[in-house]
Amino acid sequence: MTEQKKRPDPAKVAFLRSLPADIKASITGEEAEQFMFSTEIPESLYEKIKDFLIETDE
Numbered sequence: 222m223t224e225q226k227k228r229p230d231p232a233k234v235a236f237l238r239s240l241p242a243d244i245k246a247s248i249t250g251e252e253a254e255q256f257m258f259s260t261e262i263p264e265s266l267y268e269k270i271k272d273f274l275i276e277t278d279e
Contacts, residue, residue, distance in 0.1 A: 229257035236273075244269055 252266035
């Protein structure tokens with residue numbers, strides 16, 4: 222019985238680690254998990270990190 226776990230996006234992990242301590246402290250585990258493993262950012266997390274995001278035309 223092998224359980225295949227998805228790996229988190231390394232760029233997203235690095236981004237979360239680069240945030241100021243007060244911002245990181247406000248992010249829930251669920252928000253962080255959704256951000257690292259999904260293509261969409263939870264709205265609650267977006268509000269916390271939007272000032273640190275760089276918009277692209279992807």
